[in-house]
Amino acid sequence: MASSPEAKYTEETVLWVKRHTPKLMTFAVSRPEAYRFSAGQFSRLGFRDGEGFIWRAYSVVSAEYADTLEYFTVLIEGGPMSVKFAHMQAGDTILLDKTATGFLLPERFQDGRDLVMLCTGSGIAPFLSILEQPEIWQRFDRLALAHSVSRADELIFNDRIAALSEHPLVGEYFGKLTFQPVLTRDQTDGALCGKRLPALISDGTLAAAFGMAFTQADTRFMLCGNPDMVKDTFQALLDKGFAMHRNRIPGHILMENGF
Template identity: 80%
Template sequence: MAAAPEAKFTEEHVLWVKQHTPKLITFAISRPESYRFSAGQFSRLGFRDGEGFIWRAYSVVSAEYADTLEYFAVLIEDGPMSAKFAEMKAGDTILLDKTATGFLLPERFPDGKDLVMLCTGSGIAPFLSILEQPEIWQRFERLALVHSVSYPQELIFNQRLADLKDHPLIGEYLDKFRFIPVTTRAETEGALSMKRIPELLANGSLAAHLGCTFNQADTRFMICGNPAMVKDTFQTLLDLGFTMHRNRLPGQIMMENGF
């Protein structure tokens, strides 16, 4: 006999909601003591909807050791989940699937010296979690995060990334890290502007900006974002001679569509 739906999720409380722009929100929910995930994985979040349920997957922003679970969502016009999020406030109830999943995990790479994380929009979420894990800083010699958005006001995590220097577990390693913001529809001071990540890879300007050379022996790429970006970036890396990482056939690229 199949388990009742209620056996597969817990009811959690919304702790806070922050609206950064009309379309971008972050929020945190209570974390059950039994809930486990690896940095880079995603949760299934849900709401009761009439006689049924509505579920969507969202990458966890929090560190593995955090007491709460934080998420980043983009509100989509006429999206049923977005409509729930738009009304959500502290104290509300939200459903959490008991099992986290996903394979965007840097520990799957068996080797490599440099980890380059490429993302658009909410695709930054898993990398924020990964960057709070001390093991990742000890494992790689250099880490780079490239976050591409349309306009500068969508770069809502710049300060959070800058504050990593004061993080008690990883602050000492920050000399290994470079953050590269990208804005595709506006000229922005301090960012690479008016070009998409695939073009920045293809013309060599991203590597030049990071002051390094991408190569198969040392460089490992993780990609997360909208499907068009993931597809185009993956193809660009293939054209540059990199290959998809598979458990039985190690490569240099891992990717996942953002949620």
């Protein structure tokens, strides 16, 4: 006998909502005591919609040990979930699938000294979670994160990343991290401007900005973002001799589409 839909989800409370721009928002929901996930995984969130339900996957921003579950979303005009989120307020109810999933997990790499995380838009979410795990800082000699967006006001996590230097669990390792903002349609100090991530990889600009050489022996890549970015960045890495990591065939690249 199939399980009833109610057996597969819990009803959670929206704790807070922050709208950073007309399109970008973060929010947190209550976390069931039994809910487990690994940093890099995503949750399925949902709402009742007429006589049925609407569900979408969102990477968890929170650390594995956090008491609440935080998420980041880019609102899409006319998108069914975006319409719901646009009106969502603290105190509302949201549905949470009981099972987290996803394979964008740094522990899948069996070797490597440098971890390079490349993302666009909301694709930064899983990396924010990963960076709050002490194990990741202990495992790798160097960490590098590039977040590519169109406009400067979309770089909403710069201060959060800088604050990791004071984090009680990972702050002592903060010197291992290089964070590089990327802007494709804007200019601001400290960012690489005017090029997409694939081009910055192909011409060596990104490696230079990180102050590291990308090598098959040492460098492992994780990609998360819009499908075009993931596809094109993957190809740029293939062109440099890197390969997809598979469970039975170790490689250099893990990737996941995010929106």
